[in-house]
Amino acid sequence: MTLEEAKNKFIQTWGGLGSNWGINKTMAQIHALLMVNTEPLTTEDVMEKLEISRGNANINLRALCDWGLVERMGVKGERKEFFIAEKDIWRVATRIAHERRKREVEPILKALSAAKEIDAKDIRKKEAQEFIEFIESLEQFTRKVDGAFDKLIKADQHWFTGTLLKLLK
Amino acid sequence: MTLEEAKNKFIQTWGGLGSNWGINKTMAQIHALLMVNTEPLTTEDVMEKLEISRGNANINLRALCDWGLVERMGVKGERKEFFIAEKDIWRVATRIAHERRKREVEPILKALSAAKEIDAKDIRKKEAQEFIEFIESLEQFTRKVDGAFDKLIKADQHWFTGTLLKLLK
DNA sequence: TTTTATTTTCAATATTTTTTGAAAGTTATG
DNA sequence: CATAACTTTCAAAAAATATTGAAAATAAAA
Numbered sequence: 001m002t003l004e005e006a007k008n009k010f011i012q013t014w015g016g017l018g019s020n021w022g023i024n025k026t027m028a029q030i031h032a033l034l035m036v037n038t039e040p041l042t043t044e045d046v047m048e049k050l051e052i053s054r055g056n057a058n059i060n061l062r063a064l065c066d067w068g069l070v071e072r073m074g075v076k077g078e079r080k081e082f083f084i085a086e087k088d089i090w091r092v093a094t095r096i097a098h099e100r101r102k103r104e105v106e107p108i109l110k111a112l113s114a115a116k117e118i119d120a121k122d123i124r125k126k127e128a129q130e131f132i133e134f135i136e137s138l139e140q141f142t143r144k145v146d147g148a149f150d151k152l153i154k155a156d157q158h159w160f161t162g163t164l165l166k167l168l169k
Numbered sequence: 170m171t172l173e174e175a176k177n178k179f180i181q182t183w184g185g186l187g188s189n190w191g192i193n194k195t196m197a198q199i200h201a202l203l204m205v206n207t208e209p210l211t212t213e214d215v216m217e218k219l220e221i222s223r224g225n226a227n228i229n230l231r232a233l234c235d236w237g238l239v240e241r242m243g244v245k246g247e248r249k250e251f252f253i254a255e256k257d258i259w260r261v262a263t264r265i266a267h268e269r270r271k272r273e274v275e276p277i278l279k280a281l282s283a284a285k286e287i288d289a290k291d292i293r294k295k296e297a298q299e300f301i302e303f304i305e306s307l308e309q310f311t312r313k314v315d316g317a318f319d320k321l322i323k324a325d326q327h328w329f330t331g332t333l334l335k336l337l338k
Numbered sequence: 339t340t341t342t343a344t345t346t347t348c349a350a351t352a353t354t355t356t357t358t359g360a361a362a363g364t365t366a367t368g
Numbered sequence: 369c370a371t372a373a374c375t376t377t378c379a380a381a382a383a384a385t386a387t388t389g390a391a392a393a394t395a396a397a398a
Contacts, residue, residue: 003291003300006284010304013280020191020273024356036300043375053358058376079366079373087303089310104189111182115175122172131172131205134256135179141258144334151337165313167336168320193386212345222388227346248343248396 007036011050022100023067026052027060031069034085040073042080068095090157098153105146112139176205180219191269192236195221196229200238203254209242211249237264259326267322274315281308 001009011032018028029050034041041049046057061083064070069092073082086092115135122128152160170178180201187197198219203210210218215226230252233239238261242251255261284304291297321329 001286002288003294003297006287007300009280010284013277013284017273017277020269022189026356036303038296038299054375055359055377056357059357062376081375089307093310093314100189104186108182108186111178115179115182117170118175119171125172127207128172130207131176134205138258141262144330145262148334148337155337161313164336165317167333168317195386223345224347224389225387228387231346250345 010036021096023096024060026050026056027063030057030060031064031085034064034070034083035087040075040082040084042082044080046083067099090160094153097149101146101149101153105142105149108142109139112142179205190265192265193229195219195225196232199226199229200233200254203233203239203252204256209244209251209253211251213249215252236268259329263322266318270315270318270322274311274318277311278308278315281311 011029014032014035015025015029018031019025021028023031030046033046033049043054043057043061046052046061047054050057061070064083064085065072068086070083070085073084075082086095112135116132118128118132155164180198183201183204184194184198187200188194190197192200199215202215202218212223212226212230215221215230216223219226230239233252233254234241237255239252239254242253244251255264281304285301287297287301324333
């Protein structure tokens with residue numbers, strides 16, 4: 001396998017993984033492409049190397065910027081925009097975690113809280129009490145996990161890979 | 170909102186969440202339905218309450234059993250099969266984590282390791298060395314997170330909600 | 339064994355999500 | 369200002385994924 005082939009293989013793999021993590025395939029592939037290229041690339045480069053349309057490249061590059069996984073870069077004397085990826089895997093992971101937490105946890109808590117608003121006529125039923133109790137256990141659990149996640153995201157990599165992981169041995 | 174409406178709302182919400190976690194909508198809805206019903210339900214019940222086809226109900230009930238989130242139950246004197254859900258949210262979470270780990274981490278590590286097999290003619294290039302180094306940092310990180318995950322799955326809930334969460338305060 | 343109840347399978351269909359590409363928008367340059 | 373270089377948008381098309389429903393398979397009962 002040539003270096004080129006190895007890089008392509010990695011791009012494909014990373015693309016496949018992305019879909020498991022709420023990131024679409026193209027977005028993950030662009031991210032992979034930018035990670036294995038030390039020099040910044042233009043939209044045109046991305047289109048060519050991944051054989052995708054301009055619209056697709058544009059939309060996903062923007063999404064990657066929103067997620068904080070990619071940065072726009074101006075290059076002196078060039079009119080085009082250049083893009084460069086976050087390469088530090090710890091930062092990549094925390095950025096993804098941060099974004100997903102924001103998008104997912106809040107709606108869950110809102111929905112759970114809404115589910116408890118039961119009419120007076122029903123609320124005294126044993127069945128209703130059981131239901132409410134169940135929803136509350138879910139809420140409590142969600143809050144706890146969310147809190148832990150939040151701390152993890154804010155923690156620094158050394159503490160994580162050192163201290164915390166030792167505790168989990 | 171009546172108790173019935175509240176339950177339905179919860180089922181819908183849980184269904185929506187599922188898709189964020191690699192579980193399809195129907196699968197998550199069936200799981201929710203079984204969680205809010207103390208008594209076991211049949212395939213027929215699930216079809217009616219969620220207004221889905223027999224095939225869909227069957228396939229997703231089976232998947233839930235595979236994930237360890239639902240159990241088949243025989244009921245004395247009844248010919249039909251009954252299903253009951255895991256209701257303990259900690260167990261639900263660890264089962265999902267366990268299943269996803271199995272399906273996702275192994276393929277990642279395999280693919281990363283394959284990406285390093287670069288031809289002799291390229292291997293001496295500085296660029297190849299950088300690439301390999303990068304892939305290795307990814308492998309190392311994946312292994313660490315995976316290890317932590319594994320421990321977490323095997324840990325008991327008390328230790329998690331008590332000891333570990335305090336450390337993350 | 340035959341009948342009947344129940345579960346499973348899977349090709350066809352429907353739905354959701356992603357991608358395309360061309361037109362409209364923007365910004366720098368002469 | 370006009371032109372050229374580049375970026376953004378979005379309706380339509382394609383691809384991926386989930387769902388249906390009826391037929392086949394299985395298992396219990398008669």
